[in-house]
Amino acid sequence: MTNSISEFETADTVFIIGSNTTEAHPIIGLKLRRAALFHGAKIIVADPRRIDITQVAKLHLRQRSGTDVALINAMMNVILAEGLEDKNFIAERTEGLEDALPAIKEMTPERAEKITGVPAENIRQAGRMFAQADRASIVYAMGITQHSHGTDNVKALCNLAMLTGNLGKEGAGVNPLRGQNNVQGACDMGGLPNVLPGYKPVTDEAARKVFEEAWGVKLPEKPGLTMIEMLNAAEKGEIKALFIMGENPALSDPNLNHTRHALDQCEFLVVQDIFLTETAQFADVVLPGASFAEKDGTFTNTERRVGRVRQALTLPGQARQDWQIIQDLSNRMGYAMKYDSPRQILEEINQLVPQYAGITWYRIEKKGIQWPCPDTSHPGTKFLHQDKFTRGKGKFHPTPFIESAELPDKKYPLLLTTGRQLYHFHTSTMTGRVEGLEELCPGGSVEINPEDAAGLEIMDGEKVEVASRRGKVEAIALVTEKVPKGTIFMPFHFAAAPANMLTNDALDPTAKIPELKVCAAAVRKVA
Amino acid sequence: MEEIKFTIDGQEVTAKPGQSVLEATLAAGIYIPNLCYDPKLEPYGGCRLCVVEIEGMRGLPTACTTKVTPGMKVRSETPEVHQVRKITMELLVADHPLECLTCSLNQRCDLQKAAAFLGVDQSRLRRSERALANDESNPFFVRDFKKCILCARCVRVCSEVRGLGAIDMAKRGYEAFISPFAGLPIADSICESCGECVDHCPTGALYVRGEAILPGKEVKTICPYCGVGCQMVLGIRQNRIVKVLGDLTYPVNSGSLCVKGRFGLDFASSEDRLKTPLIKKNGQLVEATWDEALDLVASRFKEIKKKHGGQAIAGLCSAKATNEENYLFQKFIRAGAGSPHIDHCARL
Numbered sequence A: 001m002t003n004s005i006s007e008f009e010t011a012d013t014v015f016i017i018g019s020n021t022t023e024a025h026p027i028i029g030l031k032l033r034r035a036a037l038f039h040g041a042k043i044i045v046a047d048p049r050r051i052d053i054t055q056v057a058k059l060h061l062r063q064r065s066g067t068d069v070a071l072i073n074a075m076m077n078v079i080l081a082e083g084l085e086d087k088n089f090i091a092e093r094t095e096g097l098e099d100a101l102p103a104i105k106e107m108t109p110e111r112a113e114k115i116t117g118v119p120a121e122n123i124r125q126a127g128r129m130f131a132q133a134d135r136a137s138i139v140y141a142m143g144i145t146q147h148s149h150g151t152d153n154v155k156a157l158c159n160l161a162m163l164t165g166n167l168g169k170e171g172a173g174v175n176p177l178r179g180q181n182n183v184q185g186a187c188d189m190g191g192l193p194n195v196l197p198g199y200k201p202v203t204d205e206a207a208r209k210v211f212e213e214a215w216g217v218k219l220p221e222k223p224g225l226t227m228i229e230m231l232n233a234a235e236k237g238e239i240k241a242l243f244i245m246g247e248n249p250a251l252s253d254p255n256l257n258h259t260r261h262a263l264d265q266c267e268f269l270v271v272q273d274i275f276l277t278e279t280a281q282f283a284d285v286v287l288p289g290a291s292f293a294e295k296d297g298t299f300t301n302t303e304r305r306v307g308r309v310r311q312a313l314t315l316p317g318q319a320r321q322d323w324q325i326i327q328d329l330s331n332r333m334g335y336a337m338k339y340d341s342p343r344q345i346l347e348e349i350n351q352l353v354p355q356y357a358g359i360t361w362y363r364i365e366k367k368g369i370q371w372p373c374p375d376t377s378h379p380g381t382k383f384l385h386q387d388k389f390t391r392g393k394g395k396f397h398p399t400p401f402i403e404s405a406e407l408p409d410k411k412y413p414l415l416l417t418t419g420r421q422l423y424h425f426h427t428s429t430m431t432g433r434v435e436g437l438e439e440l441c442p443g444g445s446v447e448i449n450p451e452d453a454a455g456l457e458i459m460d461g462e463k464v465e466v467a468s469r470r471g472k473v474e475a476i477a478l479v480t481e482k483v484p485k486g487t488i489f490m491p492f493h494f495a496a497a498p499a500n501m502l503t504n505d506a507l508d509p510t511a512k513i514p515e516l517k518v519c520a521a522a523v524r525k526v527a
Numbered sequence B: 001m002e003e004i005k006f007t008i009d010g011q012e013v014t015a016k017p018g019q020s021v022l023e024a025t026l027a028a029g030i031y032i033p034n035l036c037y038d039p040k041l042e043p044y045g046g047c048r049l050c051v052v053e054i055e056g057m058r059g060l061p062t063a064c065t066t067k068v069t070p071g072m073k074v075r076s077e078t079p080e081v082h083q084v085r086k087i088t089m090e091l092l093v094a095d096h097p098l099e100c101l102t103c104s105l106n107q108r109c110d111l112q113k114a115a116a117f118l119g120v121d122q123s124r125l126r127r128s129e130r131a132l133a134n135d136e137s138n139p140f141f142v143r144d145f146k147k148c149i150l151c152a153r154c155v156r157v158c159s160e161v162r163g164l165g166a167i168d169m170a171k172r173g174y175e176a177f178i179s180p181f182a183g184l185p186i187a188d189s190i191c192e193s194c195g196e197c198v199d200h201c202p203t204g205a206l207y208v209r210g211e212a213i214l215p216g217k218e219v220k221t222i223c224p225y226c227g228v229g230c231q232m233v234l235g236i237r238q239n240r241i242v243k244v245l246g247d248l249t250y251p252v253n254s255g256s257l258c259v260k261g262r263f264g265l266d267f268a269s270s271e272d273r274l275k276t277p278l279i280k281k282n283g284q285l286v287e288a289t290w291d292e293a294l295d296l297v298a299s300r301f302k303e304i305k306k307k308h309g310g311q312a313i314a315g316l317c318s319a320k321a322t323n324e325e326n327y328l329f330q331k332f333i334r335a336g337a338g339s340p341h342i343d344h345c346a347r348l
Helices: A005-010 A026-038 A052-056 A068-081 A087-093 A097-106 A109-116 A120-131 A150-163 A183-188 A205-215 A227-236 A256-265 A322-333 A342-352 A435-440 A450-455 B021-027 B079-094 B110-118 B153-161 B196-200 B259-263 B290-308 B323-336
Strands: A013-017 A042-046 A059-061 A136-140 A173-176 A241-245 A268-273 A285-288 A297-300 A305-309 A414-419 A445-448 A463-468 A471-479 A487-491 A519-525 B004-008 B011-015 B073-075 B141-143 B167-170 B177-180 B206-208 B217-222 B231-237 B240-246 B278-281 B284-287 B313-316
Touching: A005 A026, A005 A136, A013 A026, A013 A120, A026 A042, A026 A052, A026 B153, A042 A052, A042 A120, A059 A120, A068 A097, A068 A109, A068 A120, A068 A150, A087 A150, A097 A150, A109 A120, A136 A150, A150 A173, A183 A297, A183 B323, A205 A342, A205 B323, A227 A256, A227 B313, A241 B290, A241 B323, A268 B290, A285 B290, A297 A342, A297 B323, A305 B217, A322 B290, A322 B323, A342 B323, A435 B259, A445 A450, A445 A463, A450 A471, B004 B021, B011 B021, B079 B110, B153 B167, B153 B196, B196 B206, B196 B240, B240 B259, B278 B290, B290 B313, B313 B323
Parallel strands: A013 A042, A013 A136, A042 A059, A136 A173, A241 A268, A241 B313, A268 A285, A414 A487, A445 A471, B004 B073
Antiparallel strands: A285 B278, A297 A305, A414 A519, A445 A487, A463 A471, A463 A519, B004 B011, B141 B206, B167 B177, B217 B231, B231 B240, B278 B284
16 A cells, blocks of 8 residues: 555545455545544445445446556546646656556546446546545455456556545555565565565666675576466476465465366475465475464555564474474585574564664564665655655556457356455355354345346345356356346355456466456356 | 643543544543453443543533543542442343353453443343344354443444444344344354454354353464465464464454464364375375385485476465475575576565
C-alpha cells in the first residue's frame, strides 16, 4: 500500500475494485464500512458480484470479469472530457500522459458500456465522484492482478490516481491489499526471482556486489523462474530439485491436474511445513517446521508495518524452528551459517536492506514501524511518494483494453471467477482444522445466478458438476443474485471441490501471474 | 492541550479537554461504578450506576455523559448518590442468576465488581428470572439472556466499531432483550462471528465456549491469516491457545479481530501436526530422524548441483513464514545452492 490502513477513515472517496474487502481483509473492511457510515466517505465498488461492502457503497459497478481496463479507461475519459483532472499534479509530478491518451480517448463511456456491461451514466458518475474528491483512495486485491493482463489493470489504476493527483498525500493512494500475513515481507526479503532483498534487481551489478561481499559468494546474474514457470520446468526435467517451505501449490495453483503432474514428475521434492499438505504428499522428504505461535521474528503487513511475532507455544514432537532447519541444511551443503537467533538474522537484514535499516528488534516492540525507515532515529513512513516518486516523475503507461485469454463460448458458456470466503483461508490447511469454522462454512459451493440456474434446471442446494477445458469438480449449487447472469463463482479453499482444477494457467507476460479470475466453464446437474 | 482542573469529593483531579467526568475520574484512579461505559464506544447513559452530584446542576447527572468543565465540583460518595446507585443495582441483581462461582466471568465481571463496591449483599426485592432460552446457534459463543443487564455494549460494538449492526434491542421495559433481525438465531443473521461483542460484555451474558479456563500466561503476537496483520494477545495454558483478544494498543486493529483470528487458531495444536521428518520409501512417507532427512536432502542437492549446476535447483519460500526465515531461505537458494530460482506465492 502507498498509504496506511488508518487513513481510510480520512478519505473522501474510496474506489474498491477487485477486492471483496469485508471477507478477505475483514479489519480493513470494517474500517471502510465505518468510513462510509460515520465519516461520510463515498464508496465506489467495482465488482461483478454483489459483495457485502456494496451495502455501504454510493455506486456499485458490476463490470464483467476481465474488463477492468475498459472501465478504468472510461472513468479517465470522463475526467478528461469534463476537465476534472489535476493539472498541477500532472505538470509537476508526472510524465508520459500523451502516450497514455489514445487508449483513454477511444474508451468513451458508451463504448465501455458495451464491453463491461456497466451503464455509461454510472461510469460518468464514478469518474466524477473520484475526481472531485479532495482525497480519493484506490483499494484493490487479486481481482485486479490475477488476469493475463493484470499488469495493465494495475497500471490503469495508477494512471487514474496520477491523473487526479491522488498520490503522495494522506487519505489517498494506490492500495493493494496483500492476501497473506507476510507476503509483503517475503517480497521485501527477496523471495522473488528478479530481485535481491530490498528490491535490488539481480541484474544490477553494483547491487549484486553488496550481497556478494556480505555473503562471500558469486551470485547468479540473471533473474530466475517464477513459481508457475518452475513447475513447468520441473515437469520438463529442467528443474531436478524443488524445495518448498510453507506453500501448497497442489491446491493454490491454477490448472491443478497440470500442477500435480509437475510435482509428481519432479526428481527430488522437499517440503517443509506444519501439516502433510496436498503438496507434501508428493514429497520425497518432509521436514516439520514451526507454526506462527511457536516462533520469534517479524511479519510485515500490507501497509509495510514490520511487527513482532513472539513464541507462545513449544514445538510439537521433534518439529524445529524453520530458520534452524535452513541453517542446518545449509551447513551440511557446505555453505556455513552461524546465526544464534532470529534477532541476529534481523541484524543482518538491517545492514543489507536500506528500507529496513532502522527497523531493529527492540524498536518494534510495541507498535511496529512502517518501512522505509533508513536509520534508528527515523519514525517510519506513513505514506509513500510525498515529494517525489522512486523514479523521479510518475510515469503514465498506455493501457489499451485486451480481452481475457479464455472467454465463454458454446461449449463452456459461463464465466468462472474465484475468490475467498470470510470463514476460510487460502487452501484451508489451517481453517479446515477448526471445527467451528467448518460448521459455519462447510464449503464446496458454486454461486450461480437464478436465471442461469433456471435454464439448467438446477435448484438451490443441488449437486452439480462444474467443468472447464482443464478438469471438472463437483460442488453444491448456491442459487443467488450475488453473481450476475452468465458468471459463476467458486471459493478456492477446498480440497473436496478444488476450483483450481478448472482455472486457467495463462500468465500475465510481465508479472507472470496466472489468470485465476476468468475462465470459461459449464455447469450441469449431477443425476 | 490545556488540562482542566475539577474536584471529585474534594480531591483535585485534572482532565483532558473533551473528557467526561467518568473518564477523567477513572483515569485518576478513582472508581465510580459503571456498566454501560466502554472506552471504545460513544457515551450511553443507560445503566444509571455512574450518577453523581454536581454543584449547580439539577438532579443526579450520569458521569459518563457529562463533560468536565473547569472548576466543576463533583460528589460521588454522598448518601443520596449511594442510595440511588444501590437501588439500581438491587434491581439489576433481582433477576440476575446468582451462580457466580460457575460463571465463566467469575471475578472478571463488572456487575460483580460494582455490586461489591456498593455493598449489595441481600436484595430486598422479590427474585425473578427471565425465561428466555440461551442462543447456542453460534459454534464459538453463547448468549445467556438471563445474565444480560441490557447495557447494549454488544449492540453498540456491532454498529459503532464493526459498522455492521447485526443485533439490536428488541421490545421494551422488562420484556426487552438483545436480538438479531426478526428474532432469528444469531447464526442465521448477518453476524460475522468476530466475537468483539463477547469481549465487551460486562457480565457472563456473552461467553466463548470452553473459555472458563483462565490462561496461565499471555503473549502478544501477529495474526497468521491475511495481510492486515492484526496484533493479538494469546492466552496460553498447558501449551494450548485458550483465549485470544485483539490488542487495544496496536494501531492496525485497535483491539478488533475477525472470526479467523479470534476463533481460528487452534490448528496449531491439531493432532495432524507433523512431528517428525518423513522420507519416501517405496512410495510411502515413513518417519525418519533429522540426521537421516537432512543428510539425504543435502547429498541429493549437492549431487544435482554437481551434475546439472545450481540452476537445476529451485526454491519456494513462504508468505506465511517470518522475514528472517524468508531472508535465510532465499540466501540459502542463491548463495548455498547457487540457484537464481527463488519465488513464493505472491501471485496466488
